[in-house]
Amino acid sequence: MSTARTQPFQRILLKLSGEALGDGKAGHGLAPESVLGVAKQVARVAQNGCEVAIVCGGGNILRGAEFSKIGGSRASADYMGMLGTVINALALSEAIEAQGLQTRVMTALEIHAVAEPFVRRKALAHLEKGRVVLLAAGTGNPFFTTDTAAALRATELGCEVLLKATKVDGIYDADPKKVVDATRFEELTYMDVLSR
Ligand code: UDP
Numbered sequence: 145m146s147t148a149r150t151q152p153f154q155r156i157l158l159k160l161s162g163e164a165l166g167d168g169k170a171g172h173g174l175a176p177e178s179v180l181g182v183a184k185q186v187a188r189v190a191q192n193g194c195e196v197a198i199v200c201g202g203g204n205i206l207r208g209a210e211f212s213k214i215g216g217s218r219a220s221a222d223y224m225g226m227l228g229t230v231i232n233a234l235a236l237s238e239a240i241e242a243q244g245l246q247t248r249v250m251t252a253l254e255i256h257a258v259a260e261p262f263v264r265r266k267a268l269a270h271l272e273k274g275r276v277v278l279l280a281a282g283t284g285n286p287f288f289t290t291d292t293a294a295a296l297r298a299t300e301l302g303c304e305v306l307l308k309a310t311k312v313d314g315i316y317d318a319d320p321k322k323v324v325d326a327t328r329f330e331e332l333t334y335m336d337v338l339s340r
Contacts (some may be wrong), residue, residue: 152192155271157303158186158198159294161310165232166204171311174235175203182309183239186276190245197272197301199279202228202237203247208286222286226253229290233280234258246275252284252293264300270299 163171165178190196205228208221230251237247248270249259258265262279270277282293291308298306318326329336 151189151192153194153304154190155299155301155303156197157294157301157306158196159306159308159310160198160200160232161308162201162204162228162232162235164309165200165235165313168230171204173288174232179239180242183236183243186236186240186320187243187245189242189273190276195274197267197271197277197279198233198236198299199282199297199305200229201290202226202232202282204217204228205231211217217243221322222288223253226281226284226286229282230255232282233278240276240278246273247278248275252279252281255281256323267297267301286295289306290317 160182161171164182165174166172167175171178171251180322184200186196204224206221206225208218208223208225211224212221213219228248230253233249233251237249239249248267250262250267250270252261252262253288254261259280262284267277267279279293279297282288282290283296294308297303312320314328316323316326316328320326320328
């Protein structure tokens with residue numbers, strides 16, 4: 145359902161950390177109330193005429209780098225992580241549809257029984273029709289994260305802005321959950337990062 149535009153952006157990409165869909169402070173697993181809360185906010189934005197693509201993370205289920213510490217292959221653990229993002233995308237898609245919107249789940253790994261494969265032109269067509277497009281399985285490649293997928297998809301889908309919904313309120317010089325005096329950057333360019 146697409147209505148008159150009242151949003152500052154025509155098309156956005158929301159990178160949703162898996163933790164946003166999880167339970168409690170730790171953000172583990174899938175909590176129905178978290179999924180519904182996110183779905184309601186997304187629906188409000190889309191109903192105001194903004195085209196919304198969402199890259200779902202999977203950290204609430206499994207992160208390859210952490211899981212591979214058991215000694216197995218990192219690549220397999222990363223594929224497991226990507227499958228976790230598909231579960232999240234399916235959950236969120238159901239909750240958004242329950243708000244009266246249409247959605248499409250598109251995956252970078254082909255899983256035909258549950259989702260469409262990601263095809264850029266098809267994704268664009270869905271967005272133009274006002275469907276919320278949920279992009280799952282990251283880039284489809286191990287050794288990456290869904291942040292890379294978000295930057296990639298935002299660029300190829302011509303999104304005006306990439307919004308990252310996560311528990312951390314910015315970029316720090318160290319993990320603020322582990323280092324108490326970590327410094328938050330007010331502004332950071334790509335070149336700044338390279339020169340550090
Ligand atoms: N992943 C991957 N390739 C990708 C995207 C994700 O291998 O292109 C795997 C990786 O193991 C990652 C996991 O999927 O840890 C879940 O994604 P991410 O950690 O980005 O989730 P988030 O932290 O955003 O919830």
